Amino acid sequence: MTLPALHFQPWGETLQEQLDAAHRAEAAGAAVVWAPELHRSAPVTAAALAARTGTIGVGTGIALAFARSPFLTALSALDLDELSGGRLRLGLGTGVQRLNEDWHGVTWSRPVRRLRETVLAIRLLIAGAHTGEPIDFQGEEVRLRVRGYRRPYAPVRAAIPVYLAGVGPAMTALAGEIGDGWISHELCSPSYLASHVLPRLGAKAGFEVVVSACCAIDDDADAAGPPPPGSSGSTPPCAPTPTCSPSTTSPTSSSGSSRRSGAACPPTGSPARSPPRWSTGSPSPGRRTRSPRGSASTAGSPVRSSSARPRTGCRLRGSARSSSRSCD
Structure with missing residues (x-):
């Protein structure tokens, strides 16, 4: 049976903490570290991650596709691929209308x-920028x-994924x-993945399917679990979300002991949300950080945060390369 690969989106109160978490993730065997783009620049963070690691994949997860020109995105991708020695995954997304315009x-x-058209133009530039030949792309947008x-x-590689x-x-x-x-939203349940996403991906x-999993990590199982019903932040965090591999007939969780998430992917056009003050992770590679008092929010679902114990900070992503159209 082919098991999903573990991807890791490190989080830290400082960039150095984020880099230390990525280094630990690499030592623990994670396949990829991802650099998000909201409070930091994805390409700059990815560059720092590439310099701090040696073998693990490095991805922008995600960089905004329309906020930069295709030319600048292609140059950033070429630089990052060179800096990482061919380890870059260029993750792109549109963002929502309000974010782009306002x-x-x-x-x-x-x-x-x-x-x-942006992706086609970027690939054209990556393949031909070093040749000196004219580059033309005439799309509708x-x-x-x-x-x-x-x-x-x-270029280190003629094509960057x-x-x-x-x-x-x-x-x-x-x-x-x-x-x-394909990179999922923070919330994407196993049932939604199987019924709505995988059939559309072909x-x-x-092809690699990268699915997020939001987790609370603590030495105390009760502290890491959901708060009591009716209390502030009573919605439990989503568990590691499974992905599908060619040799399996059902979604396979990235952690056999984890709870299954009941959350579904949000509708198209949902507003961008701030990442949690602490997010997902694995106790092995994750860097323990101080947690703020009160409550934090994970993609709009409040989860309990306590200053009594330190917690790891990261987002866990499971992925699998699949040739099947869906998971039954």
Whole structure:
């Protein structure tokens, strides 16, 4: 049986804590560390993660696809792939309309079409920027006309894998069509993954499904569990969400002892949410950090936070390369 690979999104009160957690994740055998983009720049964090690690994959999870030009995104990807020695996974997502227009001053139009063309343009630039040849791309939303440019550094790889984040059916299908992998929302239950996501992703060989799992880690099982019903933050955190592998007939959890999540992926267009002050993780690689008093929020679901005990900070992501269309 092929088991899911463990991915890790480290969190820390400082960038150094985040890097230390990534180093521990690598030592513990995690496959990939991901750099999100909200309170920090994904490419800058990914660069720091690449420099701090040696063998583990490094991904931007996710970088905003429309807030940068395809040209700048391609250059960042080439630099990160060189810095990491060919370990980069370029994770891209659209974000929501409000974030693009109000935060970044970016016009919002036909996001599925625009993301498709953005990815094609980025791949064209990655493959040809070092040749000095003209680069042309004329899409409906994205246009390139590059002349007189040659990047004087040969790429580490001719193609860098692109992972797309998606929630709605059209964006999910796009990830399966043109992406090398799909990245889930923070909340995505096993049943939703099997019934709604995997059938839309298709059966492309080598495609990787990356699913988040929100966890509370504590030496005390009661402290790590959900708070009593009716108390502040009574919604339990979601457990490690399973993924599917070709040799299995049912979703396989990234941790056999974990609770199954009942949360479903949010509807398309849900507003961007702030990450929790502490999030998911594994006791082996995770860096213990101080936890604030009161309550914190995990993707809109309140979870209990106590200053009595330190907790690990990270987001756990399970992934599997699958050629099956769905999990029965």
